[in-house]
Amino acid sequence: MSSCESAEQRVQEASQLASDPAAMQTLALKSSAQAWLQVAISCPTRFGEATTRSGLSWYTAQQRARQTPSDSVNLPDPQELGAQAAQALETTVHAFSPTQAAHAAQCEDAAGFSMTLIAARRTSNSNALLKAGDLHHAAAQQFAAAADKDPRQGVYSAQPLLDHPDTMADHANGLQAPTEAVVEANCARALLTVNEESPTATAEPQSSNMNTPDTKDEHSSKAGTTQTAPNRPQQTLAMLTTARWYSAFSLGYPSFDQALFRTPADD
Numbered sequence: 001m002s003s004c005e006s007a008e009q010r011v012q013e014a015s016q017l018a019s020d021p022a023a024m025q026t027l028a029l030k031s032s033a034q035a036w037l038q039v040a041i042s043c044p045t046r047f048g049e050a051t052t053r054s055g056l057s058w059y060t061a062q063q064r065a066r067q068t069p070s071d072s073v074n075l076p077d078p079q080e081l082g083a084q085a086a087q088a089l090e091t092t093v094h095a096f097s098p099t100q101a102a103h104a105a106q107c108e109d110a111a112g113f114s115m116t117l118i119a120a121r122r123t124s125n126s127n128a129l130l131k132a133g134d135l136h137h138a139a140a141q142q143f144a145a146a147a148d149k150d151p152r153q154g155v156y157s158a159q160p161l162l163d164h165p166d167t168m169a170d171h172a173n174g175l176q177a178p179t180e181a182v183v184e185a186n187c188a189r190a191l192l193t194v195n196e197e198s199p200t201a202t203a204e205p206q207s208s209n210m211n212t213p214d215t216k217d218e219h220s221s222k223a224g225t226t227q228t229a230p231n232r233p234q235q236t237l238a239m240l241t242t243a244r245w246y247s248a249f250s251l252g253y254p255s256f257d258q259a260l261f262r263t264p265a266d267d
Contacts, residue, residue: 004043010035026071029061033242040238048192051238052260055188055245059255078247079128082135085239089142095233098148100197104237105143107190109152111244112136114183117158121165129180132247136187139240170253177253184248191241198234 001009014035018028033054040050058081065075076084093101115133119126144150160168161179169175170182172189249255 002042004039004046007035007038007042011039024071024073026061026065026068026073026075029057029064030073030075033057033061037238037242040242041232041235044195044198044234047195047238047241049261051188051192051241052245054238054242055247056249056255056260058242058246059249062250078243078250079131079135081246082132082139082240082243085236085243086135086139086142088236088239089139092233092236093142093146096143096146096194096237097197098146100194100233101143101146102148102151103197104191104194105140105147106151106153107187107194108136108143109140109154110156111183111187112140113154113156114161115180117161118165118180118183132180132184173254173259175254175259178251181248181251181253184244184251185253188241188244188248191237191244195234195237195241198237 011032014028014032018025018032020028036050036054036057040047040054043050058075058078061073062075062077065071065073096104112133112135115129115136119129119133122129140152144152164179166179167176168179168182170177170185172185177185254260
């Protein structure tokens, strides 16, 4: 069985567990998030769907944990998951091509600018938005170090954010959502484009020898990840993209399939 087939089987098993009323739902949803992340790593052609569903599963697990605190399941919040991905990036960033690194640096830098600007205009939740902006800027700085030329602009057009400080329409689907949620969703989509620039983006791996974050040790001191090998940029990018989707959903981005996945009938 290939690593892709094994990962897809884990998703099926996790989905069955999550639908079992007798199961601990928070733990089942956490397993689903981890399983979808492994699909993103092991099945490059499903990277976009898998990272989106992984982020959605983390968000759903978080919501369920708030409803059933007796489950006592250790879950990362979006910023913790993003920080863990950034830590993994320290050892993998130079495995990205200069083009990939440049594009990732620019999208993360733009998201950091937007989150910081939104935070400055808010009277509530501003500290969390500032922290999110700092995480985006930190990731941008790491990616920029692997680019041939630093692509970061530092300052970007603020007019769309000034015109729509609270909610805005997402150009990807026309749906209204909190402005900060749209920023995170657009960052996640930009990272999908970075993945498509990888030479492995259309190839399926033939063997299964990669560790999925947080699957080897449920009691790890880190809530969502284990050590990422230096030659695993696909894993790091999957973690980072998942974290951006998780943040988008937590900030109020629509979570139904029609908002997230386009079909040929939609075109």
